[in-house]
Amino acid sequence: MDYDFRAIESKWQKFWAENKTYKVEENEQPKYYVLDMFPYPSGAGLHVGHPLGYIASDVFSRYKKLKGFNVLHPSGYDSFGLPAEQYAIQTGQHPAVTTENNIKRYREQLDKIGFCFDWDREVRTSDPSYYKWTQWIFKQLFDCWYNKETDKAERIADLVAKFESNGNKLVKADTSCETEFSAEEWRTYSEKEQSDLLQQYRLTYLDDAWVNWCPALGTVLANDEIKDGVSERGGYPVEQKLMRQWMMRITAYANRLLDGLEKIDWTDSIKDQQRNWIGKSKGASVRFKVDGFEEEIEVFTTRPDTIFGVSFMTLAPEHELVGKITSADCKAKVDAYVKAASLKTERDRQSDVKNITGEFIGAYAINPISGEKVPIWIGDYVLASYGTGAVMAVPCGDQRDYDFAKAFGIEIKNIFKDVDISKEACDDKSAIIANSDFLNDLPAKKAIGVAIQKIQELGVGKGKTQFRLRDAVFSRQRYWGEPFPVYYENGIPKMVPDDQLPVELPEVDKYLPTEDGEPPLARAKKENWPTFLGDRMEYNTMPGWAGSSWYFMRYTDPTNEKEFISKEKIDYWGNVDLYIGGSEHATGHLLYARFWTKFLYDLGYVPFNEPFQKMINQGMILGNSSFVYRLELASFFIPGLDDPNQVPAVKEFPEIFVTKEIYDDWANNEKLNMHYKQVVSKLESILNRLIPGDLSQVLSNVKWEYSFTKLHADISLVDNGVLNTEGFRNWRRDYRDAEFVLNKDGKYICGSEVEKMSKSKFNVQTPDELVDKFGADTLRLYEMFLGPLEQSKPWDTKGINGVHNFLRKLWRLFHDQDNNLTISEEAATDKELKTLHKTIKKIQDDLERFSFNTGVSNFMIAVNELTDYNCHKKDILEPLLILISPYAPHICEELWEKIGNAPGTMTKAQFPKFEEKFLVEANYAYPVSFNGKMRFKLELPTNLSKEEVEKEVLASDLSAKYLEGKAPKKIIVVPGKIVNVVL
RNA sequence: GCCCAGGUGGCGGAACUGGUAGACGCGCUGGAUUCAAAAUCCAGUUCUUUCGGGAGUGAGGGUUCGAUUCCCUCCCUGGGUACCA
Incomplete structure (x- = not known):
């Protein structure tokens, strides 16, 4: 094999890991921060839709590095979450174990694609060394109130001082408190009364909130987990229950969250969603x-x-x-x-x-x-x-x-x-x-x-x-989340001191709520709690968005044990310059992260007001689902057969699947359709088998009542629309004896539909098989080549050969027929230089406007042209490698080394400088239009003036035909672009 | 209903500031090579045509010398949504 991608890719992945090629430190260079939305490590692993955004951000990071930036491009895991907990409930396995396994698998998949993440900066929300600081931030929120006069968060101690000197009359706060009290009154209040009053000012506070309580499941349900008043899972009744919950006073920031949108470079769609959500x-x-x-x-x-x-x-x-x-x-x-x-x-x-x-x-x-x-x-x-x-x-x-x-x-x-x-x-x-x-x-x-x-x-x-925006409920009645740094003493909520953080999750016997509806943590006995203070600890845990509201800050200083991040590090790295992820977090994560950022800014911990300066929302990669059509036999009636014992029950019939044409025919509601006979004859033959003896006489008049249902079939069982019927029978137990009604070619044709890629739709494509078959570089190029990043598009591997061939052609530019390196030191020709510099300009312009797909096309054009010129010159090919390396880092590193560079220095290369002079041409073929219709091209020197061009065009033999002897009314000449003759 | 995004060949898509519509890739057709196949290479590939042309970027208007691009009206698809007073 000439281009041995397997050997090349494993060699370089190993090299990068061993040499920590992608480790970053603060330095003299200008910084650039590229971030992907936090992945949740699900048990299903990555499918081809996940890496789309990661590849784009990786290409951009590598590009920025070549442009002389110090690029922070980290990754980690949003590793608390419901699926691990549900799995724990079912199997009894600790969610930490499942999570660890899932992360391992994710990491393996990610590593195979060749990302330039600095893994030394990895963070996991479920790691106590991380959630220690999530708890710490919670404490800061508890310790603050919102001063409307200064329009920022301030310390509770200052508020208490105001209460002590003047009561609350003059305090302009964002508060739910409606009672007025004087300084004297304040001083007479008990500890409990003062605590309750302060709750009404704190940025996080306890309050009663209505939740959807499902007694049968023993859990609180989200709105979309409820259908028609019963739980979607199991169909159990749901009731409204008042629960004491931690709340976040995000409403205090409503105005600033709204105004801040003006200053950030996000799509209008997301901004509008946030505006509507805030609803001023x-x-x-x-x-x-x-x-x-x-x-x-x-x-x-x-x-x-x-x-x-x-x-x-x-x-x-x-x-x-x-x-x-x-x-x-x-x-x-x-x-x-x-x-x-x-x-x-x-x-x-x-x-x-x-x-x-x-x-x-x-x-x-x-x-x-x-x-x-x-x-x-x-x-x-x-x-x-x-x-x-x-x-x-x-x-x-x-x-x-x-x-x-x-x-x-x-x-x-x-x-x-x-x-x-x-x-x-x-x-x-x-x-x-x-x-x-x-x-x-x-x-x-x-x-x-x-x-x-x-x-x-x-x-x-x-x-x-x-405002429409309401304060956010911050409690969850779950196990697998951050514990609150909170304990209760005489019914008063108190904060665990900083030196005892983190409050780690206690061991429990089961991950279910208690019988009386207390959250799972209530199962822990005093001695199970690594930290226990007061009468009891808080039983709720934090929601998924707690950890993800500040993780982008932690990447700048991921192992700091003394502070959540150090001032110098966050001052150097600042906010995220480019954030890539889906738009589904529009009113969740993206709003809460902005809220916490503004809060931490108020306290002077971070130098920026907005966390994500520019955001690109990658489109969803849709899957191509396959469908089979199952016959549902309702009943049948055999005219000449009176003995009910002789009639088999409907459920004795095997599963019967009909090919797409039959289903379509039936769905079009043609009663006596052309396929009716086939279905009936299949039913009759089965019936014949079920009834002992020959009843062919009687069977000819059987009345059948049936319909069809459409079911998903695993796409791995379908090739080009044709079902592998044997594979299908083995796919599931119930289908072992399935019968098929085929089309006239003897094939079972499946239906297909483009849908969201998901496990339940059996249409998931993993990147692994493609990496295995074509290599990571091909996958990276192909995902970028599919179309604009922001657009959702169906996944289809038909075109992947095209980009793979491109890489082989690139390889061949460096090698002769016997796969020996052939690279010449000869000086490049004008044509070759033109191809190179044209490409430099295109790639740079395309990347600056995040047009990743057109970049790939331009590489193809360049390689095609250089192949035509039979160009093997180092002066051309070396800069070309640098251009391609952000997209296809493995093959480029390999060739980079082969042509004489030190291994691993590819990322330290400089992006080639575009020089206009190589594109200058003596002639230009003017497209000449008559009344706006392009008729012919006329090659003219580029230095001609408008008048001269006009003269040349009119003098041309080609024009005579269209002028028909008439004098033109007007001639428009755009130098270097077009000529239009108006008749 | 409202808000947002989008609609271009058989398919994915390109055309950046109004200036050659269909780049690049897939697929398809024909040819070369081969015992054959794969791979590779070459040519063609928007539709239509009386081979002169004509039509053409969801539909219909408009602005312009010139519109996929700008404006108006409408249709369709996808996403979001809370009839928000």
């Missing part, structure tokens, strides 16, 4: 009295200027006043509506736009500005979880309110001057207000301010900015 809206909160009751209804509105247009009020069905103010005659209907709404999920309520529902509750609200009485309705388009759960409905100015009013025949008042609202609402903020007393003749923009002023004067409300 400005407006006013207004209180409406309920006619005949003491109670008031508070609403939030972004359009206080339309308050004279309020025609009715809508409450969420869950609104606490609904029970109190509903009139007796409406009660039955309202109760029924509330019940119906409670059965719908928020999603259902949101997606059902066409079906407008609601119910009048027989009560009236009084408009605090106009004094008008308006009916109160409930409607499930109003959600209790947002704002106050009540809407002042202005149908003339809001389409949703408009549709509601129309649906129930509620009067629609018009408060806009010269605007027709007979068809739809008017939400144009430039419309002029009318019929609105003091707001008349003002446009909305001005009227909003005036309205708020009036509302405040009258004391019926105030201007308000509302």
Whole structure:
């Protein structure tokens, strides 16, 4: 074999590991920080979709190194997580053991692809030396409050000092505390009372929060683990349960999280998702009295200027006043509506736009500005979880309110001057207000301010900015997560002192919750806890996003035992310059990491406000799933056969699978389709076998009832759409006796669909087999060659030969037919230099704009051209190797060494310098267009002026044909580009 | 519903600031080499055609000497979502 990739790749992988080629230290060079999103080491290992982003970041890191940067490109593992815990529950094996095994497998797979990670910087969230500092950060959050005056986090001690001197009256904090107290009062409070009050100021605090509790599973479930009110797994009932939880006061940072988006280079899509998630809206909160009751209804509105247009009020069905103010005659209907709404999920309520529902509750609200009485309705388009759960409905100015009013025949008042609202609402903020007393003749923009002023004067409300963002629940009732550095004493939560960190996970007998629903850690006895203080330790653990909210900082100083990171290191490395990962973390990890970064910035621990300066979201690699079609026999009836004992049961039939054509035919609902006969004859032959004796006479009239279901088949059993039926029978026990109805060529054709790659869809392609067959360099090039990084694309290995051939061609540029090195010291020709410098420019430009796929094409073009020139010159090939090395490091290192460089110095090479002079040409073939249509090319010297070009074009014989003797109206000449003749 | 991304040959895709549409690769067709196959090499490959051309980047308009690129309207696909008051 000429290009022996197996030998080359294992040689260099070994060399790099032994010589620590990719180790980085702080130095004089400018820094560049490239990071991949934290991988979770799942038991399934890597599939071809995972390395896509890692390859891109690896190529970019290597490129930046060649450009003279000191590049930090680390990796590690987000190694706490649910799958390991679930496996532990099933097998009793400690999750640390499973996790360790999974990491080993991941590492092996990663190493085979030849990444330039500095593994000396590896971090694992589940390692006590790491989570010690996650706990430490938690303690800092506990020890801080948010000062709205300075707009940053400050120490609790300062707050306590303020309380001691002035109480909380003058303190402008982000707090849930609504009671006011003086300094004297503060001093009289007990320790418990003070602790409870401070909780309302701390950035992490204990509070009761509703969770989805599933008693049968003994766990709390996420929203998407619940389908139709029961657990997705097992179908057990789920109830709402109030639980004491650690919360994160992320809402204190809402404004800064929003504003910070302006300064970072992320896609609009992710930024929009974060903006929507934070959901800032400005407006006013207004209180409406309920006619005949003491109670008031508070609403939030972004359009206080339309308050004279309020025609009715809508409450969420869950609104606490609904029970109190509903009139007796409406009660039955309202109760029924509330019940119906409670059965719908928020999603259902949101997606059902066409079906407008609601119910009048027989009560009236009084408009605090106009004094008008308006009916109160409930409607499930109003959600209790947002704002106050009540809407002042202005149908003339809001389409949703408009549709509601129309649906129930509620009067629609018009408060806009010269605007027709007979068809739809008017939400144009430039419309002029009318019929609105003091707001008349003002446009909305001005009227909003005036309205708020009036509302405040009258004391019926105030201007308000509302956020959708809610404080984040930070407790999980799980085992495999960071323990909190918290213990309880007399019911007061206290922090474990720094010198006793980390609080390590205790051993437990089972990884399940206790019978009374306490988290697994409650199983640990006092002596099981490596650290135990007070009456008891905290039983909850931290969520997955705890460790991943600061891991990018730890890479700069991964083994520091004294601090979470040192000031010098983080000052040198700064924030992440390029972050590559999927967009699925848009409102999770990416928001929380920004929150923690801003917090640590406030305390002066890190010099940056935003963790990830530029981010690229790689598209998903989709799998090509294969499907088989199983016949589901419902029943059958044999006319001439009366003895029921002679009739076999449906379940005695083997599994029957039909080829795609038959399924398609059936799915197209052709009753007596052309394949019907084949299916029936298969069924009859099976029936014949099941019934003893020859019954062929009787069998001809059997009535069959059946349908088909589509099932995933493992893609390894399918070749070019054709199922390996024998392999399929052996795939699973139930299919051992499967029968197949084949197509006319005697083949079983599978269906195929492009879907997300996942184990459950049996469409996973691992990188291992490809590395084995073609080598890591080929895989790296191929994954980059597939298309733009950001786009999702189906995985298909059809084209992989193309890039593999490219590498072989590259190899052959350095070797003769007998695979002997042939490299010449001869001076390069102009043509060869042009190819080289054209390529340098392309590769550099493409990489600077993260266009990895076009880079590969350009290598191919260069190698094709040099092959044509029969070029074996070192002056050309050596720089070319440097260009290709970020993509295909193994083969390049090998050739680099072969042509006389010291081994392992490839990464220290300098990216070749592009020189314009080699691209300068004496002539250029101008494309000449007539009325915008390209007709021919005309070779002209590049130094001609516009006028000269024009003259040459008109004088050309080729032009005569298109001019047809007419004089052109106009001629456009773009020098070096194009000529267009307008007739 | 709303927000975002996208729609170019048989396929993956290229065309960067409005300037030769289809680079590069796959696949396919024909040929060379071979006893044969693989591999390799050469030629062709958007569609259509009366071989002069004509049409063509989801559809329809617009701006422009010139539009895949900019603007408007619409359709389709994928992702996100909370009817957010």
